[in-house]
Amino acid sequence: MHALERQFLEQARVLWRPKTPLLVGVSGGIDSMALFALLHAIQQKWPVDLQAVHIDHGLRIESADDAAWLKMYIKDVFSHQLTVVPVTVVPDPGESVEMAARRVRYRALMAAADQFGPEALVAVAHHKNDQAETVLMRIITGTGVRGLAAMRPLSGRVVRPLLAFSRNQLQHYLIQRQVQWRDDPSNKDARMLRNHIRHQILPLLADVNPAVVDALCGLAERASRHEEALEAMLDGWLNDQSLSYSDGTFILSPQWAHWPREITALVLRRYAESHGVRLSSRHLELAFRGGTDWPGGYRVDHLPDGRLRVLRPAPVHAPALQTEPVRLPRQGTVAWADHVLSVEQGLFEPTRSGWGAINANRWPQLWVRAWRPGDRIRPLGLQGHSKKVQDIFVDAKVPKDRRDTWPVLVDSPDSLTILAIPGLSMAEEARADARDPVHWVHSRPLPQ
Numbered sequence: 001m002h003a004l005e006r007q008f009l010e011q012a013r014v015l016w017r018p019k020t021p022l023l024v025g026v027s028g029g030i031d032s033m034a035l036f037a038l039l040h041a042i043q044q045k046w047p048v049d050l051q052a053v054h055i056d057h058g059l060r061i062e063s064a065d066d067a068a069w070l071k072m073y074i075k076d077v078f079s080h081q082l083t084v085v086p087v088t089v090v091p092d093p094g095e096s097v098e099m100a101a102r103r104v105r106y107r108a109l110m111a112a113a114d115q116f117g118p119e120a121l122v123a124v125a126h127h128k129n130d131q132a133e134t135v136l137m138r139i140i141t142g143t144g145v146r147g148l149a150a151m152r153p154l155s156g157r158v159v160r161p162l163l164a165f166s167r168n169q170l171q172h173y174l175i176q177r178q179v180q181w182r183d184d185p186s187n188k189d190a191r192m193l194r195n196h197i198r199h200q201i202l203p204l205l206a207d208v209n210p211a212v213v214d215a216l217c218g219l220a221e222r223a224s225r226h227e228e229a230l231e232a233m234l235d236g237w238l239n240d241q242s243l244s245y246s247d248g249t250f251i252l253s254p255q256w257a258h259w260p261r262e263i264t265a266l267v268l269r270r271y272a273e274s275h276g277v278r279l280s281s282r283h284l285e286l287a288f289r290g291g292t293d294w295p296g297g298y299r300v301d302h303l304p305d306g307r308l309r310v311l312r313p314a315p316v317h318a319p320a321l322q323t324e325p326v327r328l329p330r331q332g333t334v335a336w337a338d339h340v341l342s343v344e345q346g347l348f349e350p351t352r353s354g355w356g357a358i359n360a361n362r363w364p365q366l367w368v369r370a371w372r373p374g375d376r377i378r379p380l381g382l383q384g385h386s387k388k389v390q391d392i393f394v395d396a397k398v399p400k401d402r403r404d405t406w407p408v409l410v411d412s413p414d415s416l417t418i419l420a421i422p423g424l425s426m427a428e429e430a431r432a433d434a435r436d437p438v439h440w441v442h443s444r445p446l447p448q
Helices: 003-015 030-041 063-078 097-114 128-141 167-177 193-208 212-240 254-258 261-274 281-289 389-395
Strands: 021-025 049-056 082-086 121-123 244-246 249-252 299-302 308-311 332-336 339-347 356-359 367-369 408-410 437-445
Touching (some): 003 030, 021 030, 030 049, 049 097, 082 097, 097 121, 261 308
Antiparallel strands (some): 244 249, 249 308, 367 408
């Protein structure tokens, strides 16, 4: 057994139980190929239900070719199947492409892991150099003790078994095991902050301290232990304090003003996180000063008697929307989610506007369902080429909160052949010629 494999086996035994469902993200670069090769190498001694997934962000012309090569290579060398998941990266306002790609990638990996049950973990290939870069990046952009702790070996469902290994160790391992990899040219783009740190700032710091990577990783480890100690102290502190929860309100006694500032910040942050609210240092500072608003509609006030109150927003009870597949009538109207669909039978008329025509000879029965990640359609006029439904929504500027309830027409509940996205696109498969019998379908949204 290779020395690196023995070290990796020790990490694995600490981080997960044998036969755990483990979904590993494989990009094809040095890091992820080393992770997959190591997981494959320890299978006999510490077996897992290994699922390999490649997320194709579609940000480079060569990405599809890289995905095809990787799928074939994993099969030929490791006798393992690789699932390729294409995604669309659309940055939110103020978000970089790099940040958006990370958000979309993790969402896709988590969705894939959900298919293997609640015990499934997602293994990613962050290593020691990545950890050092993360610590330095957070120092530069501003952070606290929690931020200095950087990446944890196990965080929720995400496991990082390579944090103890350097990039050079992983590359040498691949060379010795004769495992191939592909470099992503975007990793050299110095316009991205992480790449700028990797290729320019860290080499300068290494001139001062050749062990700068180990030093930064040591800082992360100490910060992590410090954070754990603070959380343990907080548990004891909360047991000694009189905290009131009433009518959706969180109240700190007047003594809060005399507590250590960091303890108060931890109390407020823990309360906010328990309600799914992320607080910045600015949010906390404003709460210390006086009345302020927090994300999600939360209100912070200093009461006349010295208490600090956090008022939760009143819950909004939206009616549940039906999004299960529904069989459409041959004639008539049906409500589905937040749309009303009308269906008529007739002959194809190319001049009829506002209605979609679906060939009734080829598709005698229609169903409506919600779109699913990975759905594709072959729009009329694209010469048979397919397009992601996600891209159809983006091009049509359909708001994100409307996409899950936009009707998609298919020929059976589980069909992947999309015939139409009413109001947005008709498929080549639905094409009809003059005088062909068709389903005329019209969709209108319900008033908001």
